[in-house]
Amino acid sequence: MTFPVRLFAIFALAAAPVAAHAEGVWSAQGCGSEPSMPSLDVSSVERYNASIDKATTYEKAARTYNACVSREATKQQTAISNEAKVKMGHIQEGSSAVQKRIGANFTKIASQLKAADAKFGKKH
Numbered sequence: 001m002t003f004p005v006r007l008f009a010i011f012a013l014a015a016a017p018v019a020a021h022a023e024g025v026w027s028a029q030g031c032g033s034e035p036s037m038p039s040l041d042v043s044s045v046e047r048y049n050a051s052i053d054k055a056t057t058y059e060k061a062a063r064t065y066n067a068c069v070s071r072e073a074t075k076q077q078t079a080i081s082n083e084a085k086v087k088m089g090h091i092q093e094g095s096s097a098v099q100k101r102i103g104a105n106f107t108k109i110a111s112q113l114k115a116a117d118a119k120f121g122k123k124h
Contacts, residue, residue: 026073028069029072031068031069032065034065035058037062038051038057040054
C-alpha cells in the first residue's frame with residue numbers, strides 16, 4: 001500500500017505567522033474557529049483508510065480557513081497601510097515646506113551678500 005501523495009500536501013500547508021501585538025494575538029474574527037487537526041490511527045488498514053478520510057476533511061477545512069485568514073489579514077493590513085500613508089503624507093508635506101522655506105532663505109541671504117560684495121568690492 002502506498003502513502004497517498006495528497007497527504008503530503010497537508011504537511012505542506014503553511015500557516016501564516018501570527019504576530020503578537022500590544023493588544024494581544026491577532027485573530028481573524030470573520031473566519032470562525034480554526035479547524036482542529038484530527039488524531040490519526042494507522043494501526044490497521046481500516047483505521048489507516050479512516051485516517052485518510054479524516055486528514056482529507058481536515059485539509060479542506062484548514063485550507064478554507066487559512067484562505068479566509070489570509071484575506072482578512074490582507075484587508076486589515078491594507079487599511080492600516082493606507083491610514084499610515086495619509087499620516088506620513090501630512091508629515092512629509094510639513095517637512096518639505098520647512099526645507100523649501102529654509103532653502104529660499106539661504107538663497108535670499110546668498111543673493112543679498114553677493115549684491116553687497118559687488119557693491120562694496122573687496123573693501124570689507
